[in-house]
Amino acid sequence: MKNLLFDFIAKYISLTEEEKNAIISTDIFRTVKKGTVLLKEGQKSKESYFVLKGCIRAYYVLDGDEKTTAFYTEMEAFTPPCVINKTPSEYYVACTEDSIITVSDADMEVEINSKFPKFEIMCRLLSEELLAKQRIDFDEFKTSSPEQRYLNLIQKRPDLIQRVPQHQLASYLGIKPQSLSRLRARIVEKRS
Amino acid sequence: MKNLLFDFIAKYISLTEEEKNAIISTDIFRTVKKGTVLLKEGQKSKESYFVLKGCIRAYYVLDGDEKTTAFYTEMEAFTPPCVINKTPSEYYVACTEDSIITVSDADMEVEINSKFPKFEIMCRLLSEELLAKQRIDFDEFKTSSPEQRYLNLIQKRPDLIQRVPQHQLASYLGIKPQSLSRLRARIVEKRS
Numbered sequence: 604m605k606n607l608l609f610d611f612i613a614k615y616i617s618l619t620e621e622e623k624n625a626i627i628s629t630d631i632f633r634t635v636k637k638g639t640v641l642l643k644e645g646q647k648s649k650e651s652y653f654v655l656k657g658c659i660r661a662y663y664v665l666d667g668d669e670k671t672t673a674f675y676t677e678m679e680a681f682t683p684p685c686v687i688n689k690t691p692s693e694y695y696v697a698c699t700e701d702s703i704i705t706v707s708d709a710d711m712e713v714e715i716n717s718k719f720p721k722f723e724i725m726c727r728l729l730s731e732e733l734l735a736k737q738r739i740d741f742d743e744f745k746t747s748s749p750e751q752r753y754l755n756l757i758q759k760r761p762d763l764i765q766r767v768p769q770h771q772l773a774s775y776l777g778i779k780p781q782s783l784s785r786l787r788a789r790i791v792e793k794r795s
Numbered sequence: 796m797k798n799l800l801f802d803f804i805a806k807y808i809s810l811t812e813e814e815k816n817a818i819i820s821t822d823i824f825r826t827v828k829k830g831t832v833l834l835k836e837g838q839k840s841k842e843s844y845f846v847l848k849g850c851i852r853a854y855y856v857l858d859g860d861e862k863t864t865a866f867y868t869e870m871e872a873f874t875p876p877c878v879i880n881k882t883p884s885e886y887y888v889a890c891t892e893d894s895i896i897t898v899s900d901a902d903m904e905v906e907i908n909s910k911f912p913k914f915e916i917m918c919r920l921l922s923e924e925l926l927a928k929q930r931i932d933f934d935e936f937k938t939s940s941p942e943q944r945y946l947n948l949i950q951k952r953p954d955l956i957q958r959v960p961q962h963q964l965a966s967y968l969g970i971k972p973q974s975l976s977r978l979r980a981r982i983v984e985k986r987s
Contacts, residue, residue, distance in 0.1 A: 661934075663934065663938055665938060670937070670938045672933070672934040672937050672938065673930075673934075682923065682926075682927070684927035684928075684930050684931050686927075687923050687924055687926075687927035688927055693931075693934075694934070720912060720915075723912075723915055723916060723919060724915060726919050726923075727915060727918050727919035727922060730919060730922035730923050730926055731874065731879050731918075731922050732879055733926055734874075734879075734922055734925055734926045734929065735874070735876035735878075735879035735880055736876075737926065737929055737930065737933065738865075738876050738929065739876050739885075740933070741864070741929065741932070741933045741936070742853075742855065742864040742865075742885075742886070744933070744936070744937065745862070745864050745936065745966075745967075745969050746855055746857060746862045746864065746966075774937075774938075775937075777937050
């Protein structure tokens, strides 16, 4: 699992053995069971996540209903907005599958970044890349019909359709579960 | 205008006179007329923008229709995804009002960041903050009805409602112009 993380980091910066050891010594690897809640609404947190294996879901509870807004799978990193804004979390983070993740702490990151300025560069590059990716996702969501959103998903993240429950997928796509069923039936019909 | 920029930067890092002079010497300030197109679909670019005064709009042209996805006003910074991904732009960027902006180049940023590592820290902090803000906006969009989205806008960015044409505002909110008119009428009626 360490090597998976180092391969990911190598996309941004090259690490010396000393730097690799510094990362390992921080004890950031966690094995988490399906259903584990990593962050609750109202909770304060300093933790960022990176998924090595498995699937993590972000969701809100609004009027008693769960509204899923994001799924993070292999090689995806994220920091809940509450960590950056130093406010209580507005959403939940939970494991949709048994997962292996890294959990890093904001204070720890400041320490590592001051010791190895190279990590500062990696964090900047990664944040810029995630910002661009999220902008494209948001724009696509805004400019697409529910059917186009589902077709985009088939193209961009086909694994999600198999991996996560349909009602979570529906709210992730901003549509009602019944509409998702009808929409899927329509697409299958068109293609047959 | 320089002081507005320095005040913004001071939220992230403190600048020496030498560093301020380094910024000024880069000649990044631009005065741009309403209607100026800064970036076109299909164009490659290395430019990031920061709005000192005015309003900049990002929009796609899909099946001949303009679909507005973002407005950037005073003290807002953005880098089009095509700059980060080194791909042709998928959208247009244009000035909705006469504006004063800074335009900075990716190569210039690399040079400045290597000379003044402090700027690297600022870029990371700013990207993280924008990423968190955009995540919240995206989640709100996904979990809200059109009416809630409009009410959110009244609360969060009331100036936009006065500043930009209604048809642009409608597509920004992901609704049809006629629906926006009806929705506004309904809200006015409820409040009277």
